[in-house]
Amino acid sequence: MALVSATSTILINANPDAVLAAVSDYTDVRPKILPEQYSEYRVISGGTGAGTVVAWRLQATESRVRDIQAEVDVAGKTVIEKDANSTLITNWTVAPAGDGATVTVRTSWTGAGGVKGFFEKTFAPIGLRKIQDETLANLKTLLES
Numbered sequence: 001m002a003l004v005s006a007t008s009t010i011l012i013n014a015n016p017d018a019v020l021a022a023v024s025d026y027t028d029v030r031p032k033i034l035p036e037q038y039s040e041y042r043v044i045s046g047g048t049g050a051g052t053v054v055a056w057r058l059q060a061t062e063s064r065v066r067d068i069q070a071e072v073d074v075a076g077k078t079v080i081e082k083d084a085n086s087t088l089i090t091n092w093t094v095a096p097a098g099d100g101a102t103v104t105v106r107t108s109w110t111g112a113g114g115v116k117g118f119f120e121k122t123f124a125p126i127g128l129r130k131i132q133d134e135t136l137a138n139l140k141t142l143l144e145s
């Protein structure tokens with residue numbers, strides 16, 4: 001079993017603190033930026049930053065669906081989502097960049113072993129990066145408009 005991961009980054013022309021606040025907002029911002037692969041999104045407790053618990057269904061491919069229940073933590077400029085149902089962890093890291101900020105999303109999990117694991121490690125990151133890219137583009141549009 002190997003670690004599988006996907007990473008995407010975008011430059012957003014907005015104040016880094018405002019970007020971090022938006023990334024940490026699971027009540028108002030997050031539902032607006034999630035692409036169609038997400039469904040059944042709901043805030044279970046909290047709603048902003050550390051201590052928040054959220055759930056959703058992610059349709060990564062036609063046959064691959066994950067039910068996520070993420071517990072949120074914040075470490076400096078990184079928002080960390082840990083899935084209670086699996087080894088999946090997503091980090092949203094905000095860093096200053098000129099007059100704006102970069103946001104890097106990295107999702108990782110322990111993949112399957114053997115042949116199935118080889119295909120998962122090879123193809124899953126490609127599909128997940130497309131979903132991450134769309135989510136980040138939606139965040140950029142929201143914050144820059």
